[in-house]
Amino acid sequence: MCGIVGVLSKTNSVPVLIDGLKKLEYRGYDSAGLAIQSDVDRSIHRARSVGRVVELDATTKALTARMGIAHTRWATHGVPSERNAHPHVSEGRGISVSVVHNGIIENHEELRKSLTAEGYVFQSDTDTEVIAHLAHKHLVQGLPLLAAVQATVKLLEGAFAIAAICNTAPLTLVASKKGAPLLVGHGDGEFFLASDASALVAHTKLITYLEERDVVLLETSGVSFFDGEGMQVEREIIESQLSADAVELGPYAHYMQKEIYEQPGAIAATLEMVSNASAVKPELFGAQAGGVLPGIQQVLILACGTSYHAALVARYWLESIAALPTSVEIASEYRYRTSVSLPNTLVITISQSGETADTLAALEHAKSQGMVNALSICNVPESALIRASNLRFLTRAGPEIGVASTKAFTTQLAALFTFTMVMAKLRGKLSEDQEKTLLTQLRHLPSAMQNILALEPEIKALAASFAEKRHALFLGRGVHYPIAMEGALKLKEISYIHAEAYAAGELKHGPLALVDADMPVVAVAPKDTLIEKLKSNLQEVRARGGELYIFADRDTKIEEVDGVHVINLLDHAGHLSPILHTLPLQLLSYHVALVKGTDVDKPRNLAKSVTVE
Template identity: 45%
Template sequence: MCGIVAYVGPKEAYPVILKGLKRLEYRGYDSSGVALLDKELKIYKKKGKVAELEESLVGKDLHAHIGIGHTRWATHGEPNDRNAHPHLSASGKLAMIHNGIIENYAQLKQELLKKGYEFKSDTDTEVLLNFIDDIRENNQCSLEEAVRIALKRVVGAYVIIIVDQESPDTLIAARKGSPLVIGIGKDEHFLASDASPIIEYTKEVVYVNDYELAIIKPDELVLKNLGNEKLTPFVQKLDIELAAIEKGGYEHFMLKEIFEQPHTIYDCLRGRLDLSNGQVKMAGVQQNIEQLKNANRIIMVACGTSWHAGLVAEYIFEELCRIPVEVEYASEFRYRNPVIHPGDVIVAISQSGETADTLVAIEKAKEQGAFIFGVLNVVGSSIARASHSGAYTHAGPEIGVASTKAFTAQLAVLTMIALKLAKEKGTIDAARYNNLLHELHAIPEKVEVVLQQKDKIQAIAAKYSNANDFLYLGRGYNFPVALEGALKTKEISYIHAEGYPAAEMKHGPIALVDETLPVVFVATKDAYHEKIVSNIQEIKARKGKVLAVITEGDEIISQLSDDIMVVPEADEIVAPMLNVIPMQLLAYYIGVSKGLDVDKPRNLAKSVTVE
């Protein structure tokens, strides 16, 4: 969840690290810090934003050609200066940053306390650092060997980077379960949680795998496993540009990413949706077509917004492919001893490809013989490497913590997979298949039309920004869209919001309805339209405020609603990609009207790499 940056080479390390930490702010954090080595270790850290750390360092000695930096999202110990990273070992010789959780830290801490160690923080990180230092001192071994011995005792997830006063040109790094990428420059190396701090310096990177140890000097990168065997680094080329992680004139990344969706959905479809030949071309699907089309069932595992994409896909796959589908919270799936048989297909959906709950869930499913198919945004991510096959969404970097363009890209990919499988299985007739190909192809242009209503939606947001609660309702394909709308409202505006199937309203939530409650209906024209009209009338009869997302030309719901947000007509299978856009804009503008930091909502992190 945290961000890490490190540098070794001829440049001044501090400016590189500081810029990198700012690039990683989107991941969510509550404190930050740097360790710089120039003859002696200098550690500076501060609760709050990176800007506060930067301000506190004015006038300090920041000269160094090697250093490490960190943004912390609190797990062990409250957010404050002393719990911020980097941590200094008791010997004063080592400084370390760490992402993840050391689950057996309490046991290790007791061992160290008995040896007379004292701790300056409440963190598991300081425990691990002193455990490594203790091994080195007692065994009279190298730092590299001490790290290797220590990590064989550690239970949990980690990326660690250590700088050693006794080796002023060397960084030691290791990972298990948290991401680490190493950028290769000319006699210099850059380390980070993801590629965003690296791309302005180099396009050549190495993704470190689980249970690997990296020894990094300015002109040398050595990879080893925990058995001390050398590995050959696999160098990859980054395919993202610096402009993709900058705001490009928009006030916030979230707004930029909402407005990128016509382009990102088009990129997702490009080269895959072949209208002239009536085909969907997806190599990851085609190469495993027998496995996928003959699946006994499909289990979609995901978290948050990706889980909502899976819920929409459940309707699509069962309708078109006639394959049983279950959608699971990854965080629950791995703990409830699920029944998995060979022939089951697990579809792992994740924007970052590093979501710890989802990663652990698919590893558990693989052990039981399931086939893993990833739907991911980040090339080379941990889930991508753990999957048997998959499809990238090509949405580009998503910096805003609240996911927007990743959701619509995931739906585009999942819809194409369902169409391809349905055609292979013969569960869809030719006319319906060709119509859906054209419907899907038209989505980017229709999203452009929805985005033209931003000013109207901003005015609606201002009208309801002081509400204490929201209720979001939808039926069928629009029920998961209602859930996503509620989630966006919670994330961005800190207003309590609930999403429900509209028919379930009478089984409890209707008790909340009064003249102060805004009720948002996702009420576009589909098979449930007449029923949703009845649900709206039930709200109006109790004086609730009705906001409705409606299909262009729908006079019936327009007359029943206090406010409307209009989308072009579309088949109900692809309509969620349109219907979610007003939900995203509504949440964004409510957050802005309340003066909140919509790109970095409180307590949230972009890439959730702890369970």
């Protein structure tokens, strides 16, 4: 979940390192640091700071060097502090090596004990420091930096992306990955490393993604790739489609606000192949889909966090529209329980980054249980999850920098609804007229989303009184219950108000005991078959003095009175209603966070890309 940048430049690498860290700060912002190799005597100089990258930037203005590595941290082992900040260094016997690391070394305690017995002194509480000492040990034994890193990574258990420099290897940078993202950028006579292409697009669009257990050697003469067995290999250079403008804030106050407003365009891009067609086809999900999907008899969806909420919505759609049995599992829990695998099961994994460690591990576990057909729904075409799946659908949301997911979620829903249509058609549950109607609704979806966003001033007006609360309940019924869950998660993430979601019918089975004048209740109220039952549940809240914030379809006939705030949206959007009802909950959370003065884009204790278990 940390961010790595490496630069081998023709000029000064430090501004590029700092700029890259700022682009990767969504991956972690507990502390930051860099290490550079002196152009004069090749010695290693290090600078570290606690907090945001801007703090590091202020202390490194005078530094200059052609080569360096840098890191922004999300703490796993050891509290956020300068002593635990990367890069970590191991020195002695004329050798100084510096390392940055993303991931977790699972056998670090064993390695620490062994290295301590050999005389190495640890200066931090991190698992990363064992990497620096191991590399130093191999360098002392006479190995060059490339061989030292190759020998080191063979001793590491867990997930990692690492980069290393040392004083005995002039203008040489070595990196490796296993289970964590890392890529090489190819410039004009200079080379780069990064955890994410967003850190590099201002400097190059030519990138190479490292394969599992690859080790890469960057020198002024070029780049060399080696596989896990040490054999030199070729790796493809591709041109990133990411633009520098896409990762800039532009006229918006926060990335979250920007990404909320990008949703109509992101949905249109995601559904481009669908909206321009007269019918849905299995091939939307990959070249093999036509041979795989007709034989599918049940679906297993694996996801975490916001993506898990998208999966829960999909279960309603797949079972009610396609009559396809569907189960949903939290990816981080799935492989740690005994489960029953069924033949002809399609495993669907959902991840914004495609590098979510828990989801990748869950997919591997499902495959080990005999479920070999996998569909990944993801926003990153070169990600590990895409490569691990024989079917795939790219959401085309563009980069999402704000930690609280917005457009990634709604584009995942759009992809899952498209999949539902395909499966319903294959199973004889979708008539030609129904297919045309749903395609028309999908084409209209971006416009409907724009109309919802136009209600922001009304939603903003609710934030001042809501922000004073310490707890909140979110209610939904049926397919909108997961949307209530997503709304509660957004509020928790960025405003730090404790919020929980319940299926509204469950109120009287316990949660109603919490309701009083200080417990606001947010309700998702579409005009569907459950609206009258939901109204009864809301009356239960009012009878206990609870204050209601209701996001309703037009013509639900819910009156705004004292203690009942109603935001009327659009006419009921049928099956696509969950997507539209997501937007006002995002806006409510955003404006409540603004009133409270919290950091909207970088909430405490969180990071965007969860590449550790």
